Amino acid sequence: MESGPFRACAGADGRPSGVLPMKNRFTVSRTGETGILCCGFRDQKGNSSLVCEQSMAPFESLVRPSSEGDAEAMDRFAVMIQGSAGCGPHSQPRITLLGKTYSRHSEVSTYRIETSSGLKYVVAKRICDPNPRTPQSFHTEYSALEKIRQLAGASLVDSFPDPLFVSQEQIVLSMVPGAPLDKKLKQTANALTGWFSIKRMRNTGRQIAEWLGRFHELTRCEDIGHEHGKYAAQLESLIAKCETLGVAGPGLRRVGDATLQLSRALASYSMPAAANHGDFIPQNILFHNGKLGVIDFASYSQRASVYQDIAHFVGYLVLLGGKPTYCKKPLDVLASTFLASYPLSLNERLLRPYLIRAVLRLICDGKPASNYLRRVQNRNVSGWLLRLADVHERLPFSI
Incomplete structure (x- = not known):
């Protein structure tokens, strides 16, 4: 028995x-x-x-x-x-x-x-x-x-x-078959061969945007407003955690101040809302024989701004593009094509604060590598986060 x-x-x-x-x-x-x-x-x-x-x-x-x-x-x-x-x-x-x-x-x-x-x-x-x-x-x-x-x-x-x-x-x-996108990017967006993968990055960006757009359309909810108070509390928590990890140093406080100013100005904005995957990053996006699959819905929520999933994916690419082993150009093309192909209309001003929060969260979670950021890019992190918070600065990719 x-x-x-x-x-x-x-x-x-x-x-x-x-x-x-x-x-x-x-x-x-x-x-x-x-x-x-x-x-x-x-x-x-x-x-x-x-x-x-x-x-x-x-x-x-x-x-x-x-x-x-x-x-x-x-x-x-x-x-x-x-x-x-x-x-x-x-x-x-x-x-x-x-x-x-x-x-x-x-x-x-x-x-x-x-x-x-x-x-x-x-x-x-x-x-x-x-x-x-x-x-x-x-x-x-x-x-x-x-x-x-x-x-x-x-x-x-x-x-x-x-x-x-x-x-x-x-x-x-x-089981959803396929190889994770992060592993494919090591092969197709690295510093040695990345320049030869521009066309492939465009196709990949369109395919991912099509899947996420369809997912959001099927689960679409009533639009929601930008909640500055909630956003400010989350941002403060992430900055404090980054500081304990030794990431970005004192400059991160200036990032926080600039981002809060941007967030406060967006308090009256409304955003499209839908179900939220919660961890929409390359590790959870699979490709098999040209077909796309998505896994790990453990952080799913029924209603959130569509900018959350979008910012997590693009934020990961921003971090990856700062690593010397990767070629920034194909990653920027992937991000730009993804944003341009996403079916719902996006507002660059709204994308910025969500992108900053996503980058900080990915650093805190060690995705793709917080220890790398501590060793190599400690001085640079706050610099390009400040540029993201400045609406007069161009984004490193287009919408």
């Missing part, structure tokens, strides 16, 4: 004969010494399938019982399994663990599932650091993906993960 969220029953021939949802138990009927393991997943068309394995280990890694007893989530996942039990008496797919990676707060495991209809892939993220925000981020991401899945039209189909299961300890998603 093994403990877990479900009970699976095996027939006399050792094949699964049915699955019953249980709140906090997993029981495997055994034939001799072989245990038949069952779990379920849903492909991106909403079809459920039965997954089996001759070993307990892959399943326990994929769906570990929640110590919090998240009964509702367990039941939802169990229903998927129960509905898939009629997939055929001779269907016996297998799960293979392909690899693991680690983020600051979670372990990410990728699995290949061999089924009669072909290979499928899922990703399981499990908490490995007791950060109190991580369980909430799992539920936020799961709910966000469910909502997006309901709204997504043909233009976004297969471009984001399908939510399969969530608990207090983990989340299971379908």
Whole structure:
């Protein structure tokens, strides 16, 4: 007997004969010494399938019982399994663990599932650091993906993960194939070969703008005003954190003063609002055979200014362009094409304060490399942030 969220029953021939949802138990009927393991997943068309394995280990890694007893989530996942039990008496797919990676707060495991209809892939993220925000981020991401899945039209189909299961300890998603854009930029926008990638940068910028624009259009909300008080509090917090990291030094206070003056002047402005991805940066933008995918919706919010996602993407490129190993020209072309191709009309004055805040947040988060900024660009950071805050200075890219 093994403990877990479900009970699976095996027939006399050792094949699964049915699955019953249980709140906090997993029981495997055994034939001799072989245990038949069952779990379920849903492909991106909403079809459920039965997954089996001759070993307990892959399943326990994929769906570990929640110590919090998240009964509702367990039941939802169990229903998927129960509905898939009629997939055929001779269907016996297998799960293979392909690899693991680690983020600051979670372990990410990728699995290949061999089924009669072909290979499928899922990703399981499990908490490995007791950060109190991580369980909430799992539920936020799961709910966000469910909502997006309901709204997504043909233009976004297969471009984001399908939510399969969530608990207090983990989340299971379908895998979006592709290589992250940040890795591609190392190859195509580096100081040696970047000048030969201008055309590719334009195509990439248009493709990313098209996806983000469609995402914002599908989740569009009533316009919102610029909240200077809230912005000022967030800016002060980021500047204080940057100072503790040793980034930018005393000049950062002048950046804060100039940015607050700009923000105060925008208090009467209204902005288009939509759902916010929350971390729209190259690490979370994937490309596979010319198709774009977006992952990591853990910081999703239902309503925010569209400038937040836009500024995060462009701010990352601004930071990257300051590194000597990269060529600034193709990155500026990528940013300019992205902004020009974004379908909603943008206001440069509104973009500036959001871009400054995004750059500071990326530095605090270590994206792309706060330690690099401390070592090499400590004197330059405040200089180009001041230029961003000055409406009389041209942006390093066009809208």
